Amino acid sequence: MMQVALAQVAAVDWGKVFGTAIKVLLILVLAFVIMRLGDAAVERFFNNWNKLGPVDGRRAQTLRTLLKSGLRYTVYFIAMVTILNLFGVRVEAILAGAGVVGLAVGFGAQNLVRDVITGFFLLLEDQFAVGDYITAAGVSGTVEEMGLRVTRLRDFGGELHIIPNGQITQVTNHSRGNMRALVEVGVAYEEDLDRVTAVLQQVCEQAARDMADIIAEGPHVLGVVNFGQSDVVIRIIAYTKPMQQWYVERELRRRIKEAFDRENIEIPYPRRVVLSMSGGERRDQVSGW
């Protein structure tokens, strides 16, 4: 047996072994060079980008790290597969053989991948920043943390929403630009619309002066937006600094109530006209009530 073993060792094709070793070395060197070049390309890309406009440092750092890691793991993977192939390990066969498992894993993992890809674009496109009040995936809140896989929102109610980025299809950002404050008030059909409008106009002008620091576009009386069942509905709108719209709406309502009280303008209760039928009706006599 020993002889056979020795024969085996002797039969090794040393030239082939040597050649293989050189190839492995070359692949490793090449992989190293490509990684360096890739890193440099990423750096240059971010430097150029920086010149175009102000970039949030922390976000740029996240993206830079991400791109470099992605590049590195891709190069590692290809180098490893190529080297294993040199040694005759059929990596692709193994991976193909792992197809049944792979299919399940692939489908199962797609959510993970989608989360990360979406997260990458959320960061890159600056759709929102920490501190913004946004609506996404059906919930609203202040952004507490932006990650590659999940975003954390703090609800007005105090709840913490943890949303995988892949669930975020469309984002509504309430902190970019002025927000609208909208108040609708109903007055009785009997009121004189011109007088009501004049009173509301006064309230609006006073409010614009008093809240000049948070109102961007003074409250305007738009006019009659609906013939309600018991009232004529008048709409007032203003544009305010973000997150101040609810305060402005409450303040406007308080001032309108005050002005209407002062001016004897009524915000009407629901009304109904009742037609009473009493005595001598044909039908009820018949039914013997």
Added chain:
Amino acid sequence: MMQVALAQVAAVDWGKVFGTAIKVLLILVLAFVIMRLGDAAVERFFNNWNKLGPVDGRRAQTLRTLLKSGLRYTVYFIAMVTILNLFGVRVEAILAGAGVVGLAVGFGAQNLVRDVITGFFLLLEDQFAVGDYITAAGVSGTVEEMGLRVTRLRDFGGELHIIPNGQITQVTNHSRGNMRALVEVGVAYEEDLDRVTAVLQQVCEQAARDMADIIAEGPHVLGVVNFGQSDVVIRIIAYTKPMQQWYVERELRRRIKEAFDRENIEIPYPRRVVLSMSGGERRDQVSGW
């Protein structure tokens, strides 16, 4: 060992090396030529398109750049794969071996691809332009920015909606053509419909004269569109310049209210006929109330 190494070097098939080098050169030249031809084709396409009608310069530029880049990267990719194959790197094996990862990435990235493809057609087909008021993916707003991946809409409420283009299945554009202003007003069953119609007709004619600059097709009294519970509902419609329809509706409502007040035509409160049962009812006696 050294000898083996030298033997290895000596054994290199220099003819093969030389042939490979020529092939690589040919591939590169070919790739360069194809890219040039492709660029020229894209240019000619856009020049011809230009002749057919006015093309928004910025959009054409976006599409031209996009097509050229796509072509370039495709040629790069094919040339690289072909060259790597010449050197015996089994690129397709590596990529196939990356199948499990690829499946997940492919599924995860399909949203990205769909966004870009849809964005391309949104630009090419001129479905909307910056400044249009549109409805898409369930939200409405003025288009602030059109990109290949996302579209940004500014809501009437001030919110900024950021919509991936792939989410935009159908677009409703409110800024192409005249918009309808529609007012419905209920009058009591007791009113004379002919007199009411005449009054409304007068209001409409006056409004058409006063707002001639924004009304495209004068308000018409359509007629009775519903027998309501307490009123006969009459509909008036007009066509106006885009985004002016709400103003016209509010103005029409104000004028109708004024005219009805003047003419003593009533917009009725909800009515109910009450039949009172008092004393001597069979049942209530029985139950001992």
Added chain:
Amino acid sequence: MMQVALAQVAAVDWGKVFGTAIKVLLILVLAFVIMRLGDAAVERFFNNWNKLGPVDGRRAQTLRTLLKSGLRYTVYFIAMVTILNLFGVRVEAILAGAGVVGLAVGFGAQNLVRDVITGFFLLLEDQFAVGDYITAAGVSGTVEEMGLRVTRLRDFGGELHIIPNGQITQVTNHSRGNMRALVEVGVAYEEDLDRVTAVLQQVCEQAARDMADIIAEGPHVLGVVNFGQSDVVIRIIAYTKPMQQWYVERELRRRIKEAFDRENIEIPYPRRVVLSMSGGERRDQVSGW
């Protein structure tokens, strides 16, 4: 080195080169012939189709162009792949190697393909024509433009809906055949149904005479379709020329209102029987009100 290069050139198998050239030529000729035959087949198909019945010229032209282009690109593609294979470029390997990208593109592009396939059938089957009033993908409007990828509808409200054809699963066409006008009117339980029916019948007959040009099937009084809370509901239907149904409904309502006023038939307000409890009730004494 030069010698090696020359040796390389000398070593070229000119017979093989020549053979390859002939094969390329043959493939090109074959491709040309097949394209001609295909064009002829398409022409003959459309000529035969034409004989069967009247075909909208513009639509036929669109389809003819489409079929020819599809055929042409398919032949181009196969010829190119075959020729590249002759030169040893492993096109299928490249394309397979592009699998990861391809998967994403394939999934992303399926919407585009579905749009075009559906558009083809919308054209071929004549489901609607420009000017028809249709409902599709949840919106209604007049067809302004039919394309292979998108259909444009103009809403009654003036909005322009741009719908990718793939979103159109089922089409409702309101312009093919007569439309129904339906009016429901409630009369009090106290009325004599036979008299009411007679009055309504008269109105219908008069309307049928007066609007004979737009009414296809005279309004009929169907009968009692509901015992409402306060009224007996009677239904009247007619069939009219497309898009005239709303006018006929409004006109019928006006005439019914007039006839009922003349005949003292009441369209009742909501009614309620009120049973008052006053004094001496067991319970309220107990609770000390």
Added chain:
Amino acid sequence: MMQVALAQVAAVDWGKVFGTAIKVLLILVLAFVIMRLGDAAVERFFNNWNKLGPVDGRRAQTLRTLLKSGLRYTVYFIAMVTILNLFGVRVEAILAGAGVVGLAVGFGAQNLVRDVITGFFLLLEDQFAVGDYITAAGVSGTVEEMGLRVTRLRDFGGELHIIPNGQITQVTNHSRGNMRALVEVGVAYEEDLDRVTAVLQQVCEQAARDMADIIAEGPHVLGVVNFGQSDVVIRIIAYTKPMQQWYVERELRRRIKEAFDRENIEIPYPRRVVLSMSGGERRDQVSGW
């Protein structure tokens, strides 16, 4: 060059050419034979089916044609691929190479295939026939046309619905068997239920006699199906010939109204017991009204 060309021609392996020609011939003959056999099999299948019961001639014809075409194109396709393979054209490579496009087309075309497959079964299983009133894919109407890809329904409102067969998951056929007519009528709590039931029973018996030609199973008084807020609800059902149920319901309602008027049975208006609080209430004194 000429010599090389001639040498090429001379070098052709004529035996191989001849063999190939014979193989091609054999394949064509085989394909022809298989097609003939297939046609015969289809014919025999339909003849046997015919013997089992009456088959709608037009539908059988559609299916027969469809099956024969399917068979024919399959044989054509296989023969063509086999012959092209003989000539060394790697059809499968081309088609595999077309994978990226194919994936998109495949997914895009699946709707088309599903339409046709579903249409085939709709025809084969006789789920409905032209003229039936059916509900499918959320719309109801009379079947105007059944095709392999689409079904056309004419709505009661006149609209023409064009439904791709793949959208038809479940069919509700209103024209196979007797339909139910259902009338619910409310009577006051004060009425004697036995007397009411007797009156309704009489109405039903009379109706059964008068409409014997369209009523399959005489109207029955089922009994009390609900204690309503203001009435005791009694249900009457009958089974009628298809599409006559609405007429029977309207007729029953008319007769019930008549009988109730005659017999002084009341269909009650909504009732409400009102407990008035007047003067001296604890609370209202406190709040200073």
Added chain:
Amino acid sequence: MMQVALAQVAAVDWGKVFGTAIKVLLILVLAFVIMRLGDAAVERFFNNWNKLGPVDGRRAQTLRTLLKSGLRYTVYFIAMVTILNLFGVRVEAILAGAGVVGLAVGFGAQNLVRDVITGFFLLLEDQFAVGDYITAAGVSGTVEEMGLRVTRLRDFGGELHIIPNGQITQVTNHSRGNMRALVEVGVAYEEDLDRVTAVLQQVCEQAARDMADIIAEGPHVLGVVNFGQSDVVIRIIAYTKPMQQWYVERELRRRIKEAFDRENIEIPYPRRVVLSMSGGERRDQVSGW
């Protein structure tokens, strides 16, 4: 040419031809044997199953036929492919080449396959039988026919629902076991609950005696299930033979109404306490009514 042809014939390797013929024969014999064994296995399976409990003969027959056919077609298919391979027809290549079409067909046909697989389990697991009243895929009705692809339900309204089995995800069977009859009756807050309960208990006991043949578990007075706005709601339940629950509910309602009339227990009309404000109110003076 003739010589060449002859040479071709002479050159046929008759040994190979003969060997191939034997192989074909062996394959056919093997296929026959396997089919016989499979049939026997299916028979034995059904015989064993039969011993375990009573099996509905028709259903067992359907399943037996189905299993045998499936087995047979599988063996046919494998034998055919193997034989074609012997003759050098690359069946798998053809089928792979048919990949683009196949993808579309595969996706399109998956509904068909799912219908049949689900149908197989519906039969095997005896989820319902012809004549059962079931709810499936959103519709309810009596099962008229169970097939491998579709199930036909006859609705209480007379409509025939044709449901592909793949649409049936979960089945609710109303004919397996006793059904609940549930009656809720409201009494006034002023009533003595103990007396009401005693009266209802009597009604229940009488009903249990009178309908002993269809009531499985005598009606019980459960107690107060809700404090309604105007009444205290008491619930009564019973369990009855399938499909008799509605009759029992109607009968119970009739008897309760009768008992309550006899015992002077009131089923109250909706009540409302009205607080009138008359004269001298602060506000209305202000607003100048």
Added chain:
Amino acid sequence: MMQVALAQVAAVDWGKVFGTAIKVLLILVLAFVIMRLGDAAVERFFNNWNKLGPVDGRRAQTLRTLLKSGLRYTVYFIAMVTILNLFGVRVEAILAGAGVVGLAVGFGAQNLVRDVITGFFLLLEDQFAVGDYITAAGVSGTVEEMGLRVTRLRDFGGELHIIPNGQITQVTNHSRGNMRALVEVGVAYEEDLDRVTAVLQQVCEQAARDMADIIAEGPHVLGVVNFGQSDVVIRIIAYTKPMQQWYVERELRRRIKEAFDRENIEIPYPRRVVLSMSGGERRDQVSGW
């Protein structure tokens, strides 16, 4: 011909035949050994599991059988494919050739597989047991039978729900731990909340004593949970043994009604303040009523 046949037989490579036979034998032995080892491993797994805690014998038996069968069929399948390969039958080619059919079957069968996998986990994780009252896939009921493919629930209404396990995404088990009984009762705004709370507290304490065997955590008066339109809503909760919560709620309602009657605390009817306008109103004079 005979000779040829004999030659064929003689030409058989008996050494190869013999070697093949040995290989087949080895494969069979190996398969047998692996199955034995697998069975032993399964047994040991279940024995160890048994030691950790009490395991429901029947369920463990189901899982043990399932795992052994799975293992057995896997080994059978691999052995068969390996043996067929030895005989030169290209099983993988056949199966690949069956790809078009396979795709459809695979997609169609995925529901079946998902049912079984989910069923396996439902059993393994003990999510519910026969007799538990659960909610799953939108229906609630008592578990009558748990299978690998379907679960059968008996509804409170008597209906039998048959749910494929794959439809069960999340399970709500109402029989694991104490259930909450919740009663909300409204009292008039005029009542003294402290007195009402004291009375309710007494009722709760008495109920806790009387139903100590089924109440786990005595009913508590939580406090005011809503300012209703006509009442102040007070909530009482208790925790009870599973399935007793409804009885406890009914009993608590009965006792509260009794206590309130005794203590003269009112459960108020809906209230409304009515402001009558009579004579001399500006508007109605105008409109000429």
Added chain:
Amino acid sequence: MMQVALAQVAAVDWGKVFGTAIKVLLILVLAFVIMRLGDAAVERFFNNWNKLGPVDGRRAQTLRTLLKSGLRYTVYFIAMVTILNLFGVRVEAILAGAGVVGLAVGFGAQNLVRDVITGFFLLLEDQFAVGDYITAAGVSGTVEEMGLRVTRLRDFGGELHIIPNGQITQVTNHSRGNMRALVEVGVAYEEDLDRVTAVLQQVCEQAARDMADIIAEGPHVLGVVNFGQSDVVIRIIAYTKPMQQWYVERELRRRIKEAFDRENIEIPYPRRVVLSMSGGERRDQVSGW
């Protein structure tokens, strides 16, 4: 025959056998080394992570075990496939041959994989911990158990929800940070808003003092948030320790009720203005009531 067998044995290529054995040995050694290295890497990763911040020991342990098992099974699998390949068993062919089954299994098992992947991230990212009150997959409850495949929530109602982790797309955690308590109270239009606000402010200040241990941010009177039909709605909010918000809301309601009773501020009943029409109305005379 014996001779043949011996010849077979003699013909065995012992050198090859020996070489194979060595290769097997090498693979096993390598697999062992890789596993050791992997374990070490996992340990080091967790040690480093530990240094960064406090890590919940049990969760870290779960993840560590999971990662090691995953690594181990991957190495086992690759080693086994490589060894089987050495012995000529075509594992990948077998697995590919199992493709039809695999497809179904893969699709069926994807849910399982998704559950585990999601569970892994739920643990890793610390989205919630046992004892937290969360909302996930549409149900809310206290986390009783977190597993890799399922999470168990205990509902406020006592129900146990068992949710596969893959169903948990977004998590709302109610136990991280302070929760909002929100009370809305309506006051009559006649009240003086400033006095009401002052009273509410007093209540809030007292509540903040009395519940200082559970209120994080004292209750504030926000102002008028709505003009209701019969009342002016004022909102009060506070932030409390998690799970105390409902208690604080109930307590605030109790104190507001008390303060309003003391201060004679009214929480108004619904109001309605009634305009009675009595005698001499045009219409009713006409209709002959």
